[in-house]
Amino acid sequence: MDALTKRDIICLLIFAIFGIIVSCLNIGIVLSSKKSKNPLGVLVLFMSTANLIIYFEGIFIDYADLYNNA
Numbered sequence: 908m909d910a911l912t913k914r915d916i917i918c919l920l921i922f923a924i925f926g927i928i929v930s931c932l933n934i935g936i937v938l939s940s941k942k943s944k945n946p947l948g949v950l951v952l953f954m955s956t957a958n959l960i961i962y963f964e965g966i967f968i969d970y971a972d973l974y975n976n977a
Contacts, residue, residue, distance in 0.1 A: 916973045923962045923969065930959040 911919075933955040937948050 926962040
């Protein structure tokens with residue numbers, strides 16, 4: 908398996924930041940609507956929060972790889 912280049916890691920960071928923005932928008936939309944008590948709204952909240960955690964974890968891993976490869 909080839910090592911990730913700095914360009915690959917920066918692309919992954921950009922993707923993770925975009926994912927964080929989208930997840931925050933999803934959470935904000937569901938909380939501001941009346942569907943937050945709906946089971947589907949709760950599912951969207953749960954999935955968006957899980958995505959947010961995964962994206963933050965990805966950012967930390969990407970930064971570690973970026974500084975480890977330097």
